[in-house]
Amino acid sequence: MMLTPASSPLGDQQEFADAWAAAVGPRKYAELKNAYARLGVLIHVNFEDFAAPDASAFARAADSTLSTLAAAKARAVYMATGLPGISEASDFAIEPPSLNGRVTKSRQTGYYTRAIEGEADDMIAKVQPISDVNRMTRFRSAVAYYDGEAEIITHGVAAVAIEYASAHNASIAQSAAFDELYRRLMRRFRLELSSFEAAESVRELSRTPRRRYVGAMLLRERILREGKVLSGGILKVSSFLNHQVDAQLAMTCGEELAARMRHTHPNKILTVEATGLIPSLALARALSLPLVFARKSRPLTISESYQASYRSHTKGTTSELIVSTEYLHASDRILIVDDFLAGGSTCEALFKLARMARATVVGVAVLIEKTDDAGRAFLSGYEIPVVSLAKVSINRLEQRVDIAEEEPFEDVAVDMDGMDSVDAGTESSLTSAAAVDGYGRQLADDYDDDEQSVDGGRWTEDDEVSH
Known part of the structure; x- marks a missing residue:
């Protein structure tokens, strides 16, 4: 041998x-x-x-x-x-x-x-x-x-x-x-x-610390204490997240999202301005990844771009998202990050931008998920992991926020030749990245019977078996 x-x-x-x-x-x-x-x-x-x-x-x-x-x-x-x-x-x-x-x-x-x-x-x-x-x-x-x-x-x-x-x-x-x-x-x-x-x-476990993340716990506590329910079932978190920002809370939550999503092996973070930048900055820093944010208006510095529309859940209007073609590529593995997941329209628009670039979306990470708006179900067809730190439902009759109880997330860091942390208790399982062609069609990956005759680096139409 x-x-x-x-x-x-x-x-x-x-x-x-x-x-x-x-x-x-x-x-x-x-x-x-x-x-x-x-x-x-x-x-x-x-x-x-x-x-x-x-x-x-x-x-x-x-x-x-x-x-x-x-x-x-x-x-x-x-x-x-x-x-x-x-x-x-x-x-x-x-x-x-x-x-x-x-x-x-x-x-x-x-x-x-x-x-x-x-x-x-x-x-x-x-x-x-x-x-x-x-x-x-x-x-x-x-x-x-x-x-x-x-x-x-x-x-x-x-x-x-x-x-x-x-x-x-x-x-x-x-x-x-x-x-x-x-x-x-x-x-x-x-x-x-x-x-x-x-x-x-x-011996290995004795020298690798177990870390319990507290971002989700702190976020849920702030939502219960300061969150306000507005007409239309809108959750207002402006006092610590969307207008006035608690930077320490944002960093803690971003670090937990990074630990939960590390297993997807992204090489780039994609979000939307402006509130999506709050968790994305902390997450990108924790994973040492570049962060790209979609613009809501076209600046003079962007000439060629990908563009997709979405409907704002809070404003009730349709807007455009724009990303320069310089910053999304076909080889990218994209992790989408946002502050809220409600109906899923914003995430879908970011999916479209990634697909236009022929990049692969490997996961979605959000701070707050409104379970009564079915955004997770809306995104289920993409077959990628979706992680949120706080799952909330709005009781409109009593103007109250209800938060789902979940176990704290723990992480075991493996200190060996630069290996990434080991994720324990991640709420979503691994899914393979879908390979998408230039027109957005998902190709079949079952070609066990597909035989090619190789002749000097060339093949002919007769050798191709249709799928």
């Missing part, structure tokens, strides 16, 4: 409940270490590239589907290490050009490669000048797990118009596939944070 680890094992395996191996890229390896450490699983070693023991079998797998290739790599890692293996295989294709929605017989050739880092951008640069701006490119990923008995394969797809395509878009498909595998492994093996806490890792 010609397996050479891409990096040395980290940490003491005795500190974890289990140890696995991987065959993924270096950046994804770092993400896997952090994600699975939260479940008590050490990704013990990574193999970026290797030759399999049965070269002929591996060559056949390489010429077959992505699923078969990923599975073959996972099995090879298991054979070499005796540890459960996680592997990934990706490809990139530029679809054949079409004329009036139909592929012409004289122009049926497309482009295909599995060497995304080395060839995708070159292909795009070669084909883009002679292509219609709506000619589609497609990134696909298959991720496999194998432990000698169980085999699980998940997929992710991202389709991007060639005008906006780059090799960085592969991360969208990869993240979708890895997130889905994470969820399925959690369900299949009942992996939970509690199992990590109960594991024989006393």
Whole structure:
């Protein structure tokens, strides 16, 4: 077996409940270490590239589907290490050009490669000048797990118009596939944070502090003490949040939202001016992420922008949200933050802005959620986690605010090679990011039977199986 680890094992395996191996890229390896450490699983070693023991079998797998290739790599890692293996295989294709929605017989050739880092951008640069701006490119990923008995394969797809395509878009498909595998492994093996806490890792836990966040508790107390119910079921919190701001409360709440949403792995915060900035600043600071806020009017400094409309719940008017195209990109994983979640119109407008940029929305975090306005149900179709610190309902007859009782949120910080904090008691589960194409259509990610014939980096229309 010609397996050479891409990096040395980290940490003491005795500190974890289990140890696995991987065959993924270096950046994804770092993400896997952090994600699975939260479940008590050490990704013990990574193999970026290797030759399999049965070269002929591996060559056949390489010429077959992505699923078969990923599975073959996972099995090879298991054979070499005796540890459960996680592997990934990706490809990139530029679809054949079409004329009036139909592929012409004289122009049926497309482009295909599995060497995304080395060839995708070159292909795009070669084909883009002679292509219609709506000619589609497609990134696909298959991720496999194998432990000698169980085999699980998940997929992710991202389709991007060639005008906006780059090799960085592969991360969208990869993240979708890895997130889905994470969820399925959690369900299949009942992996939970509690199992990590109960594991024989006393030395690790003895030096990692447990922190109980109090932002939600303080916020609920202020709402009960100072919140006022206005006509129309509007909750007024101007004395500490929306007009006069208690900065310490805002920072405390932002830190708790950051701990609750860290597991979604965002790389950018998106909010709306002006009250959305209050929790967003604290959350962005806690996660060390850039913060983008949508403007309600167009300043002279913004020329090209994404624009979406929403209806204000408090004003009863329709307004526009504007974000410059400079600050939202297809590779972004967006966490949407706001002060209130009522009907969900503002959040939906922010969803639209992210979708226009072909970015992926990974979660919504708000300070106050009005449960009687059904905003959570409105957003449920997006299949992303929604977290709020205070769930309130308005008793209009008695002009009273009722607040749902919830357990305090606790967080166990893992002090190991820069790993993120481990989240305990998060109210929403992980969901995979949906890969969205240039027209906002969600693509099917089930392509087990989709076979590609590779010939000099090119593929033809006849090789494509429709979904």
